[in-house]
Amino acid sequence: MLNEINQLPDGFLTAHVEELFGLLEKPTLIHLAGEKPEPLFICTLLHGNEDTGFYALQAILKKYQNKKLPRSLSIFIGNPEAAAENKRRLERQVDFNRIWPGTHEDFLAEAHMMQQVTDIMKQKNVFVSIDIHNNTGRNPHYGCINVLDKRYLALAGMFSNIVVYFTSPKGVQSAAFAELCPAVTLECGQSGQVDGIQHAVNYIDRCLNLEHHPDHIPDHISLFHTVARVTIPEGYSFGFSDDATINLHPEIEMHNFTELQPGEALASIEPDSCAFLQAFDENDREVGRDYFEYSGNDIIIRKPVMPSMLTKNTTVIRQDCLCYLMEKISLPD
Numbered sequence: 001m002l003n004e005i006n007q008l009p010d011g012f013l014t015a016h017v018e019e020l021f022g023l024l025e026k027p028t029l030i031h032l033a034g035e036k037p038e039p040l041f042i043c044t045l046l047h048g049n050e051d052t053g054f055y056a057l058q059a060i061l062k063k064y065q066n067k068k069l070p071r072s073l074s075i076f077i078g079n080p081e082a083a084a085e086n087k088r089r090l091e092r093q094v095d096f097n098r099i100w101p102g103t104h105e106d107f108l109a110e111a112h113m114m115q116q117v118t119d120i121m122k123q124k125n126v127f128v129s130i131d132i133h134n135n136t137g138r139n140p141h142y143g144c145i146n147v148l149d150k151r152y153l154a155l156a157g158m159f160s161n162i163v164v165y166f167t168s169p170k171g172v173q174s175a176a177f178a179e180l181c182p183a184v185t186l187e188c189g190q191s192g193q194v195d196g197i198q199h200a201v202n203y204i205d206r207c208l209n210l211e212h213h214p215d216h217i218p219d220h221i222s223l224f225h226t227v228a229r230v231t232i233p234e235g236y237s238f239g240f241s242d243d244a245t246i247n248l249h250p251e252i253e254m255h256n257f258t259e260l261q262p263g264e265a266l267a268s269i270e271p272d273s274c275a276f277l278q279a280f281d282e283n284d285r286e287v288g289r290d291y292f293e294y295s296g297n298d299i300i301i302r303k304p305v306m307p308s309m310l311t312k313n314t315t316v317i318r319q320d321c322l323c324y325l326m327e328k329i330s331l332p333d
């Protein structure tokens with residue numbers, strides 16, 4: 001299933017993201033030698049419609065085209081097949097960022113492939129791991145970590161003042177690699193935005209030129225802890241006007257990274273439908289009643305909380321979730 005190569009395939013530097021599948025044919029791990037042997041690992045396109053990481057890599061590789069990389073670089077192009085169709089994943093595929101070591105679905109062939117990638121990078125003594133994603137909704141750029149350790153916070157803090165710590169969902173790439181080295185997931189705004197690509201380019205370049213793991217946590221960082229993942233129960237129709245069972249407010253994306261206060265309405269429901277939102281905590285317990293109340297036909301916030309990744313993309317809401325809920329936490333000493 002996995003393609004492993006030691007050089008860039010012809011056409012890689014000029015390809016459009018949709019053409020990658022033609023060049024690579026399957027998920028591909030590319031190793032490029034540099035001055036320092038412990039490789040920087042860059043993972044991208046685990047979600048096929050999130051292309052910022054790929055275009056940032058093209059820019060970096062062009063920059064170093066005629067000179068030696070300061071550090072070896074290993075690149076994993078996760079799901080070029082879904083990228084060819086500009087989709088997060090194909091209908092028959094699983095989510096490629098839920099099947100890394102630590103996943104509940106380790107019996108899958110795709111999970112075996114991610115285990116292989118992890119084992120290969122462990123053997124190569126991976127230096128730092130960066131997984132690059134995009135959001136579908138309006139969000140600031142931020143870094144995510146899965147371990148509250150100084151080096152991991154410092155690495156995320158090199159990217160953004162906003163750092164999100166989470167331990168659920170399971171099977172994400174950055175959590176698997178956190179066992180091997182400082183690891184971060186970058187959320188670079190929406191796909192196709194030039195500032196997101198440039199931000200990722202600058203960050204990758206700084207990481208390529210690091211002498212050792214950063215260990216200084218900048219004091220301007222705001223650290224948030226993801227406490228719940230919100231979904232819409234399968235049986236209910238939903239939308240952004242007034243004709244579904246759950247009607248989300250159309251300006252919902254404006255709430256990302258803003259604190260919601262008790263009483264704030266997120267959606268209205270069809271009268272007498274008893275429709276509700278689900279929220280799952282880090283242990284996958286349903287805790288919707290802790291966060292939402294039902295008043296008349298409105299779904300309202302029950303306690304102060306900050307959402308992220310709220311989106312109006314209905315496919316993503318069904319395939320992934322409506323949003324995550326976060327609480328601010330203090331930096332460890």
Ligand SMILES: [Zn+2]
Pocket residue numbers: 047050097133134
């Ligand atoms: Zn993603």
